[in-house]
Amino acid sequence: MEDTMFNDLLASVGEAKEILQHKKQPSRSFMIDEPDAKSIRTRLKMTQDEFAGLLNISVNTLRNWEQARRKPEGPARVLLGIAATHPEVFAH
Amino acid sequence: MEDTMFNDLLASVGEAKEILQHKKQPSRSFMIDEPDAKSIRTRLKMTQDEFAGLLNISVNTLRNWEQARRKPEGPARVLLGIAATHPEVFAH
DNA sequence: CTCAAAACTAAGCCATTGACTTACAAATAA
DNA sequence: TTATTTGTAAGTCAATGGCTTAGTTTTGAG
Numbered sequence: 001m002e003d004t005m006f007n008d009l010l011a012s013v014g015e016a017k018e019i020l021q022h023k024k025q026p027s028r029s030f031m032i033d034e035p036d037a038k039s040i041r042t043r044l045k046m047t048q049d050e051f052a053g054l055l056n057i058s059v060n061t062l063r064n065w066e067q068a069r070r071k072p073e074g075p076a077r078v079l080l081g082i083a084a085t086h087p088e089v090f091a092h
Numbered sequence: 093m094e095d096t097m098f099n100d101l102l103a104s105v106g107e108a109k110e111i112l113q114h115k116k117q118p119s120r121s122f123m124i125d126e127p128d129a130k131s132i133r134t135r136l137k138m139t140q141d142e143f144a145g146l147l148n149i150s151v152n153t154l155r156n157w158e159q160a161r162r163k164p165e166g167p168a169r170v171l172l173g174i175a176a177t178h179p180e181v182f183a184h
Numbered sequence: 185c186t187c188a189a190a191a192c193t194a195a196g197c198c199a200t201t202g203a204c205t206t207a208c209a210a211a212t213a214a
Numbered sequence: 215t216t217a218t219t220t221g222t223a224a225g226t227c228a229a230t231g232g233c234t235t236a237g238t239t240t241t242g243a244g
Contacts, residue, residue: 056166
């Protein structure tokens, strides 16, 4: 069932593998090297609490990023890039 | 300039803030609690190398996830959820 | 079929992050 | 003003991320 839904999605998307694979490069096309979590968040007009919930991190961690105490890891950087360029995917 | 592009995007998306904000809930709507990285990857027909590149993690980390030695952190779970439901955003 | 390369499993090790905490300051609203 | 929300700052520690090595399975070329 879950499987069917997934395959339907893939079909509707138009064979995701193809889409994904002709960008064999390290996939840096949309990744941000040093994402500025604060500017992305403020441009989305969200509080730290809301944005942290969106990214599924604790507020403390977001604060660590914004205060440059910690640097977001790989997946978090990709996610920030998506938040910056495709915020609509979070809405569903 | 970068700012203009971003704002244009927001406009075209239709005021992302609104989209995002009427889902005040912990944003679990699309998040996977225990994402199975391996099944998502194999259904996208990608190798560990390719998928790791997509998520911007090392192959070792992806292997840790697939072998259940480590559990992906918050942002990684969100990212896996997006890979499973909106793989097209990675293609741009 | 044979053999080499690619893909993957498995596990030890350590630096960095994520998350919790406390204390305080700024901004916002009542 | 006063209370509440939002945010800065920093200490602490368990868990993850990424590195390593060693071995197994799968794949494809000859």
